[in-house]
Every structure is written in C-alpha cells, then in structure tokens.
Amino acid sequence: MVTTHNLGFPRIGAKRELKFALENYWKGDVTLDQLAETGAQLRQRHWQNQSALDLVPVGDFSFYDQVLDMSFLLGNIPDRVRHLDGNTLDNYFRVARGRSAQDSSCSCVHAGEMTKWFDTNYHYIVPELSAETEFSLDASRLLAQLAQARQLKVSAKPVIIGPLTYLWLGKTRDASDKLALLPRLLPAYITLLNQLAEQGCEWVQIDEPILVTELDASWQQAFIAAYDALQAGSAKLLLATYFGQLKDNLPLLCKLPVQGIHIDAINGQDEIGQLIQQLPADTVLSLGVINGRNIWKTDLHATLEWLEPVHRLLQTRLWIAPSCSLLHVPVDLSSEQKLDSRIQYWLAFALQKLDELQILAKALNNGRVSVQEELIANHVAIERRRTSSLVHNPAVKAAIAKIDATLGKRNSAYEQRAIKQSALLKLPDYPTTTIGSFPQTTEIRQARNQFRLGNLDEVAYKALMQNEIARCVREQEALGLDVFVHGEAERNDMVEYFGEQLEGYAFSQFGWVQSYGSRCVKPPILFGDISRPKAMTVEWIKYAQSLTDKPMKGMLTGPVTILNWSFVRDDQPRSVSCYQLALAIREEVLDLEQAGVRVIQIDEAALREGLPLRRSQWSEYLQWAVESFRITANGVQDETQIHTHMCYSEFNDIIASIANMDADVITIETSRSAMELLDAFDDFNYPNQIGPGVYDIHSPNIPNQEHIVQLMRKAAERIPAQRLWVNPDCGLKTRAWEEVIPALKNMVAAARVLRAAA
Numbered sequence: 001m002v003t004t005h006n007l008g009f010p011r012i013g014a015k016r017e018l019k020f021a022l023e024n025y026w027k028g029d030v031t032l033d034q035l036a037e038t039g040a041q042l043r044q045r046h047w048q049n050q051s052a053l054d055l056v057p058v059g060d061f062s063f064y065d066q067v068l069d070m071s072f073l074l075g076n077i078p079d080r081v082r083h084l085d086g087n088t089l090d091n092y093f094r095v096a097r098g099r100s101a102q103d104s105s106c107s108c109v110h111a112g113e114m115t116k117w118f119d120t121n122y123h124y125i126v127p128e129l130s131a132e133t134e135f136s137l138d139a140s141r142l143l144a145q146l147a148q149a150r151q152l153k154v155s156a157k158p159v160i161i162g163p164l165t166y167l168w169l170g171k172t173r174d175a176s177d178k179l180a181l182l183p184r185l186l187p188a189y190i191t192l193l194n195q196l197a198e199q200g201c202e203w204v205q206i207d208e209p210i211l212v213t214e215l216d217a218s219w220q221q222a223f224i225a226a227y228d229a230l231q232a233g234s235a236k237l238l239l240a241t242y243f244g245q246l247k248d249n250l251p252l253l254c255k256l257p258v259q260g261i262h263i264d265a266i267n268g269q270d271e272i273g274q275l276i277q278q279l280p281a282d283t284v285l286s287l288g289v290i291n292g293r294n295i296w297k298t299d300l301h302a303t304l305e306w307l308e309p310v311h312r313l314l315q316t317r318l319w320i321a322p323s324c325s326l327l328h329v330p331v332d333l334s335s336e337q338k339l340d341s342r343i344q345y346w347l348a349f350a351l352q353k354l355d356e357l358q359i360l361a362k363a364l365n366n367g368r369v370s371v372q373e374e375l376i377a378n379h380v381a382i383e384r385r386r387t388s389s390l391v392h393n394p395a396v397k398a399a400i401a402k403i404d405a406t407l408g409k410r411n412s413a414y415e416q417r418a419i420k421q422s423a424l425l426k427l428p429d430y431p432t433t434t435i436g437s438f439p440q441t442t443e444i445r446q447a448r449n450q451f452r453l454g455n456l457d458e459v460a461y462k463a464l465m466q467n468e469i470a471r472c473v474r475e476q477e478a479l480g481l482d483v484f485v486h487g488e489a490e491r492n493d494m495v496e497y498f499g500e501q502l503e504g505y506a507f508s509q510f511g512w513v514q515s516y517g518s519r520c521v522k523p524p525i526l527f528g529d530i531s532r533p534k535a536m537t538v539e540w541i542k543y544a545q546s547l548t549d550k551p552m553k554g555m556l557t558g559p560v561t562i563l564n565w566s567f568v569r570d571d572q573p574r575s576v577s578c579y580q581l582a583l584a585i586r587e588e589v590l591d592l593e594q595a596g597v598r599v600i601q602i603d604e605a606a607l608r609e610g611l612p613l614r615r616s617q618w619s620e621y622l623q624w625a626v627e628s629f630r631i632t633a634n635g636v637q638d639e640t641q642i643h644t645h646m647c648y649s650e651f652n653d654i655i656a657s658i659a660n661m662d663a664d665v666i667t668i669e670t671s672r673s674a675m676e677l678l679d680a681f682d683d684f685n686y687p688n689q690i691g692p693g694v695y696d697i698h699s700p701n702i703p704n705q706e707h708i709v710q711l712m713r714k715a716a717e718r719i720p721a722q723r724l725w726v727n728p729d730c731g732l733k734t735r736a737w738e739e740v741i742p743a744l745k746n747m748v749a750a751a752r753v754l755r756a757a758a
C-alpha cells in the first residue's frame with residue numbers, strides 16, 4: 001500500500017477567514033480568545049479537508065509566518081520585544097509587524113525584516129542571528145496544535161523547518177558565521193523531537209528545502225553533522241525538500257541517517273532512478289507528484305505511467321504527496337462562480353489536488369480500474385485543454401516563430417538617442433519625475449468598485465477617472481515637475497489591469513494566496529496564447545497629455561513582471577509565455593508612440609524575483625527575460641525615451657543584464673541604502689540614465705529638502721550628473737495627498753538647488 005500525505009495546507013482559509021480575524025484583532029475589534037478560536041476552527045476544518053490522507057500535517061498553521069513560528073519555538077526572540085508586556089502572541093505580532101493590538105496607534109518596535117521564501121511570492125520574517133544567539137525550546141504552540149489534532153483523531157505528522165534551512169534563512173547582524181550556531185541549535189531540536197515522539201507522533205516532517213540550492217562544502221558537511229546528532233531524537237524523520245532538483249546534493253541526502261525523504265517529483269522526476277539506487281533499502285521515498293505551485297489539473301495517466309513501475313519497485317516504501325506545501329495555491333476551486341466553465345474544468349486548487357492524490361493512491365493500490373471513471377474524466381479535461389482553441393492561437397504562435405534579434409534592437413546606440421531625445425524633450429539637468437501612481441483615494445476605489453458592480457455606467461466612470469487625471473496634472477503643474485504621469489487611477493493592480501485586457505488570461509474570484517501575514521494576492525491565470533485585442537492605455541494617456549505641455553509618460557507593466565506575478569501555463573516554457581506577453585505589450589508601446597507619447601515607462605518590478613534558485617540557471621533566465629523586455633521596448637524611434645522601473649536595491653549580480661535592457665532611463669529604489677547601491681552601476685560603467693529614488697514611499701515621513709540634495713550629491717559622485725534623474729523610490733498609490741504634496745515639493749526644490757549649484 002502506498003502512503004498518502006501532505007506537506008502543508010493553506011491556512012488563510014477559503015474565504016480568507018484568518019486574514020479578517022487577524023486584521024480585526026489588530027484593530028482591537030475582536031479579542032485574543034476570539035482570534036485563537038478562529039485559528040482552531042480553521043485548523044479543524046483543514047484537517048477534515050485532509051482526512052482521507054494517511055498522514056496529515058500539523059504545525060503548518062500559523063498566525064503570521066511559519067519561519068517566525070520556528071524562531072519563537074527555538075526561543076530566538078529579538079531582545080527588543082523580550083521584556084514587553086502582553087502574551088506571547090502579542091510579542092510575536094510585534095516582531096512580525098512592529099506592533100501588536102496592545103500598542104494601539106504607536107509603532108513600538110521595528111518589525112523583523114521580511115523576504116521571499118525561495119522562489120515563491122510568500123514572504124517570511126528573517127530570523128535574527130548573531131554570535132551571541134542562544135536557543136531555548138518552547139514548543140507550547142506546536143504541542144497545543146498537536147493536542148487539538150489528537151482530540152480530533154487526526155493522524156498527525158508534525159511539520160518543522162530543519163536546523164540548516166533555519167540558519168540559512170537567518171541573517172547575522174554582526175557578520176559572524178551562522179553555521180557556528182549549529183551546535184547550540186541542535187540540542188533544542190533533539191528535545192523537540194523527543195517531545196513530539198512522547199506525544200505519540202511516529203513521523204516528523206523536517207523541511208530542508210535548501211537542499212535544492214547550491215550549497216558549499218561547509219553547509220554540506222553541516223548536514224552530515226546535524227543529522228547525525230538528530231538521530232538521538234526518538235521520532236522518525238521525513239526530510240522534505242521541494243522547489244527544485246537535488247543535483248549534486250543528491251548523494252549527500254542519501255547519506256543522511258533519516259527514515260524517509262521527500263522530493264519534488266515535478267521538478268526532480270529525472271532523479272528518482274538515482275535516488276532509488278543510492279538510498280538505503282529501508283528508507284521511505286516520498287514523491288511529490290502533484291504540482292503544489294500551479295493551479296492546473298494533473299495529467300493522472302501520464303503520472304501513473306511512470307509512477308506505477310516505481311511503486312512496483314518500492315512497494316510500501318513509496319509515499320506520495322503534493323510537490324510542496326499547498327500554501328502556494330488557493331483553497332477550493334468549487335467556490336468559483338464566474339470563471340469560464342471550460343477553463344474551470346482544467347483547474348485544480350488545494351482541495352482538488354488532494355482529490356487527485358487520492359485517485360493516484362487508489363490506482364496504485366487497487367489498480368486503475370478501481371478509479372476508472374475518475375481517470376476518464378481527468379483524461380477528458382487534459383485532452384480538451386491540450387487541443388482547445390481557447391488556449392491555442394495560431395496567429396500568436398506564428399508571430400513567436402518570427403521573432404529575431406532585430407525586434408529587440410533600437411535603431412541607434414544610446415548616445416545618439418540621448419542627443420535626439422534631449423533636443424525634443426528639452427529637460428533641465430536633474431529632471432524630476434514620479435514612478436507612476438498617485439494616491440488611490442477612497443473615491444477612486446469606490447468609483448472602480450461601483451463600475452465593476454455595474455452601478456456606474458462607462459460614461460460616468462470615465463468622467464470620474466478623467467477628473468482624477470486632471471487633478472494629478474494640475475498638482476504636477478503646481479509642483480513644477482518635469483516629466484508627468486497620469487496617476488494610474490483607473491488601475492486596480494499593475495498586472496491585473498493588463499491581464500484583464502489581454503486574451504489568454506482568466507481571473508478567479510477566490511483564488512487568494514498568502515503573500516505575507518494577513519496579505520494575500522490573487523494571481524491572474526495565464527491559460528492561453530496571449531494577444532491584445534485593442535489598445536489598453538492609449539486613451540487615458542492621450543487625455544492626460546492633452547492637459548499639459550509637459551511630457552506625459554506612458555505607463556505600462558513589462559512582460560517579465562506580468563509573467564512572474566501570474567499563475568502560468570505548464571504546457572510550454574515560461575520563456576514562450578513571456579515572449580507572447582512581450583509582443584502584446586510591444587504593440588501597446590508602438591500605439592502610444594503613434595499617439596504622440598514621447599516618454600514611455602515599462603515597469604519591471606518583478607524581474608529580479610524570477611531568478612532561479614540555482615545561480616547556474618540565472619543566465620538562461622536573464623537571457624529570455626531581458627530579450628522579452630527588449631522586444632517590448634525597443635521597437636520605437638530614437639526620439640522616444642524608454643524608461644523602466646525596478647523597486648528593489650540589489651543589482652550587483654545582474655547589472656550586466658540590466659544594462660543590456662538598454663532602457664534610456666532606469667528608476668530604482670535607493671533611498672534606504674544611501675545611494676550606495678549605485679556603486680554597482682558605477683563599477684559597471686552603466687552607460688544610460690538613472691533615477692535613484694530619493695525617498696522611501698513606504699514611510700509616511702516627509703523627506704527633507706537638504707537630505708535629498710545630499711543624497712543626490714552622493715549619487716553624482718558615482719554617476720555623472722547629466723545622467724541623473726530625481727524621483728521617489730516607487731509609485732505613490734499607498735500614500736495620501738497630504739503626504740505626497742509636501743514630499744514632492746521638497747524633491748523639486750532639491751532639484752533646483754542642485755541645478756543652481758551645477
């Protein structure tokens with residue numbers, strides 16, 4: 001018999017119940033007990049949802065983040081919250097978000113740093129480490145969840161993050177060696193494993209996803225030392241890896257003294273043969289056969305074709321599961337009421353993925369005939385999708401086949417373009433601009449909602465949005481900015497807005513995925529060949545331009561960002577979907593140019609986050625990502641100035657690719673790094689223009705003029721002044737007008753000081 005299990009379940013709730021409970025607790029509208037009760041109910045419901053499994057994850061539920069849970073479990077709590085009042089959960093929220101419900105309006109302590117969990121869009125709170133860090137186990141949270149599970153007769157498999165991955169995720173404040181903490185950390189793990197075994201847990205899932213990344217010798221050695229030590233604990237360990245292939249960590253993994261390993265068989269199917277050869281004869285091999293990162297139905301026939309022989313070989317040593325925690329997919333497809341039913345038929349969210357797992361298990365255990373009907377239904381869905389005219393558009397495929405190097409190349413080199421652009425745009429030194437959005441006021445959101453609901457007709461809606469645009473233009477005139485934007489009032493989201501207007505995209509109503517804490521995103525579903533039926537932004541930009549003589553920036557989201565923030569197809573390489581998006585947005589760029597727009601910004605906020613986990617695969621990604629951007633941007637005349645924007649501050653390792661995009665101007669996030677990140681551009685002799693963000697739009701603080709002048713002087717030590725722009729770090733949509741006006745006033749005044757001194 002094959003054993004079925006799951007690595008983790010989405011905890012936010014099918015209707016985002018946890019989100020609302022958390023936010024109400026933080027507002028003071030519900031009590032701690034009520035919040036705890038919501039948590040308990042969600043856990044109970046989710047365990048019921050998983051009751052067909054042989055082993056059900058426990059401890060995957062979190063009120064904010066599973067990595068922060070681990071920090072608290074290990075007693076690695078930042079000093080700044082240790083002595084604050086209130087209960088543990090309040091201190092936990094202080095680390096997560098800078099304050100708890102108890103701290104009402106004040107921001108008491110600074111929140112822990114947040115960063116992306118591997119190559120997903122989930123963000124975790126970075127463990128804070130130093131040479132002094134001590135660990136002391138406090139398993140009460142996990143044990144309480146286990147007690148609840150036992151009461152409900154759940155066949156529980158506790159889930160924890162392994163010691164190496166925990167350290168790897170952490171950051172040291174004092175540049176000390178994280179690995180040196182391992183001997184101090186292991187006793188806490190051993191005690192924990194013993195406590196879990198005492199509670200009757202036969203198996204413990206210990207996650208070490210860093211085994212799919214490139215590890216140097218010291219980390220590989222540390223794995224051996226750590227797992228040798230953990231043998232002392234009395235629970236059986238299922239060491240779980242996911243998100244990629246093991247590659248040269250495979251022999252290492254096979255040597256570790258654990259009772260089972262889990263691998264991501266979606267990415268690592270080719271490694272199964274080697275694993276079977278190298279694993280000790282009694283080690284359990286758990287295969288992640290259902291993709292935990294996308295929303296497509298699994299091709300069950302194709303899976304059984306390769307899985308059945310593996311089962312015959314391994315028999316009871318074979319376990320099956322989703323490839324990774326289902327945290328990264330929405331909960332329940334059957335909630336969806338508005339999806340095109342043909343497309344809905346091709347999809348599977350968490351619950352449907354668990355059903356698929358069950359069908360596979362039955363087919364393995366009792367033969368395919370025992371699930372004949374289910375297999376036929378699955379086959380029909382897979383075939384319909386494979387041959388659907390909704391998915392396949394011959395014209396798009398023909399256009400992709402015709403892509404060649406000329407498409408991504410500007411007519412002239414940057415130097416010649418810059419001369420023509422400056423003759424046309426006549427901008428002063430240190431030109432000022434903003435990144436695109438202006439405050440998204442309540443009125444704007446209401447108007448958009450009413451329009452969506454059909455309570456506001458198109459004419460009235462358009463008039464309201466034009467009003468907003470006019471307001472933005474007026475404010476920018478008054479401020480004296482040099483290059484204007486229309487303010488993006490009509491956009492709900494920088495990806496959804498474009499997805500909704502492109503063929504090949506679908507939108508769910510409840511397809512929420514946790515991004516961090518109570519925040520969720522609803523990634524659009526890229527299901528088919530992408531085309532653009534008609535211009536998407538031209539009317540708005542033309543209207544905005546008609547109100548002013550200053551250059552108005554056309555504002556678009558780039559193909560790489562649209563791709564990276566969507567659920568994408570699994571029936572073609574990501575690169576092909578990206579090229580399709582590139583061709584569609586290119587048409588928009590050319591239409592904007594045709595309409596007389598002289599400056600066009602193409603945002604690539606998410607270019608960096610698409611980088612593969614392994615560095616050895618970076619160049620391939622960067623090659624097609626940069627080429628996609630170039631195809632989008634570079635069909636314009638020399639006179640048209642292309643901007644791009646990236647809101648992050650790490651460029652060292654990708655600077656050559658950024659330069660290769662050949663945008664005339666790039667605006668980036670720099671204010672918090674005091675312009676030091678420009679060193680990367682300086683060292684590389686980055687040839688084009690740069691707008692280093694001069695203030696952090698995430699903070700309500702008004703930047704002061706003198707500070708901006710100083711920052712720009714620092715910038716000018718690295719980049720010639722003639723190639724510098726002055727702008728904020730990112731768009732202003734989350735700020736209020738009362739914050740934006742004084743901030744931009746100071747920014748414009750700073751630019752004037754700089755010009756006068758030049």
Ligand code: GLN
Binds near residue numbers: 732
């Ligand atoms: N143009 C977008 C805006 O200003 C850019 C947002 C982003 O980079 N995340 O809102």
Ligand code: ZN
Binds near residue numbers: 435731
């Ligand atoms: Zn940004």
